[in-house]
Amino acid sequence: MAGLLLDTLNSANHAERPLWLMRQAGRYLPEYRALRAEKGGFLALVYDSEAAAEITMQPIERFGFDGAILFSDILIVPYAMGQDLQFLAGEGPHLSPRLADHALGALQAVPERLEPIYRTVALVRERLGAERTMLGFAGAPWTVATYMVNGEGSRDQHATRAMAYRDPVAFGAIIDAIAEVTVEYLVKQAQAGAEAVQLFDSWSGTLAPDEFERWVIAPTVRIVDAFKAQCPDTPFIGFPKGAGEKLAAYARETGIDAVGIDETVDPQWAARELPAGMPVQGNIDPLLLLTGGEAMTRRAHFILDCFADRPHVFNLGHGIGKETPIAHVEQLLQAVRGWRR
Template sequence: MTGSELPHLLRVARGEILARPPVWMMRQAGRYMKVYRDLRDKYPSFRDRSENADLAIEISLQPWRAFQPDGVIMFSDILTPLPGIGIPFDIIESKGPIIDPPIRTQEQVDNLHPLDPDASLPFIRTILQTLRQEVGNQSTVLGFVGAPWTLAAYAVEGKSSKNYAVIKGMAFSAPDLLHSFLGKLADAIATYVCYQIECGAQVVQMFDSWAGELSPQDYEVFALPYHQQVVKAVKAKHPDTPLILYISGSAGVLERMGKSGVDIVSVDWTMDLAEARQRLGPAMKVQGNMDPGVLFGSKDFITERILDTVRKGGGQGHILNLGHGVLPGTPEENVEHFFTISKQVDQLLAVQA
């Protein structure tokens, strides 16, 4: 397949300079869409929706049918691979993930086993292969995974947390235990990323959602080495597949994210995108970074913010996205406007020039 036949997002992720940045949204399949809420009412278990291939495919394609984004990300959860290494979990709709018992001892870590995706995650192959068939070269199919620190935080805390006291307590009082756990998670995640690529994912995003809670010095000890471990293992097998790293609240560790080995750093909305590009250096591609709350504004306001973001993106090596996921309650017509304007942005900027 020649470069011009590849989908728009994949071409930019691999370094091509095109007339406009490709565009998709984190959490673009989800609660803001009525068709999703209707399906959720019929199938109330999140794991049923994400691990039943037919349902996950349908949910993944809902925003693509409605808005034609340049990226279609599979509907799943960052915790999905954990049972495959021996950590069961549940997701309660109003409470979030629950892991019981949480991981607190070396014996528990020692009892974990390597991930065999075909045995424990066979639905992933069906989901990704079908998405590739459905969208063809009209859009890029994205996979995603959780990063070791964030998965460890869920597993050690046993649930979502506001202060991360349990895992930080382990980090600072029993670091060898935590490092052994993080190393096993990194091995499993690398295996899972490779599996997603082999099943059809063209780009994979790694979410380290809770790493922004680490100080820069602790990020360098408990997050960055395991990003590097995952990326190194994946690139050894799939050197041409672009990898994205996203951390919420990442302003304090931005340059360190650039040392992870990924191809693209996804920037949240709490920092200026032009400043982020300057801090990361010219070789690093970026994704982001419009505040999801902007989508509650007027259409004119949304348009201006899109144009401002694209200007600050610098005209190359930029994937347009939100700085976090679409918020529940976001008007669907505003999401539609976001995608419509984003695909006309080169023309609009030319008029203003």
């Protein structure tokens, strides 16, 4: 029997709402901090499949969430494409050579770098009960390209947006290469035991409307079509953070099964404008979870009420902050579990 989350992603509208949180396995958990101190840096944890599986399970064991999201990172794909990847303390991820200065053809693919991730998925699926859903994920081509081109994160993705305008043919080749690897990556996660997958487009909100169509919607269509050709029964969640009014077109045009919405989206607007019957995921502000209290409970209930007439997966508008108190997560869980359609 499918669990509540998988049922909802397959368009069932239950009275109770499933709940999981983006970045639910991470630094706000003392058990994660202890394991990281024991094992070493972030990348070492990702590539230790037993440790990564344990981390993926930690929030399930503590909170009983309805879904377990793979503990990994969106930059594993460029790492497998041949860029060097480092996570530097206090600076975040760095990729080299950056494609603003080097040709895509200079990279030598190392596909075996993806194998430990599939092993993690399989280990977690073995440990999850049938009532909970294993979620795989990847970064969307636009967001992954912003790191590959610039070599690191940036506030406005200036280098990548400039390249896309200046040389759309070369930039399109980067997008196509990322999409090709991403399809195989997601398919193999599903084959290893992921029962649903999510595509994170964390920087989609920096694009002008026509560029959004070209570098977000079009590559997502290709990925979803190719994935569904091999995994037709695996729900596909698209999450274009910052898409704003372009969200409705993304939901209609990409072929996704469910759409994630960030905290800037009005849930009343989303309930009205998104395709009828499409499952929605989101969208309480992670900062509201950080502060907690009655305001958080009221907002959670408002969001739940707004989506009462369609399938809804309760989640954050983006990832949980590292300073978030455990008690606030427990409070949110109680608020969602206590609500009924």
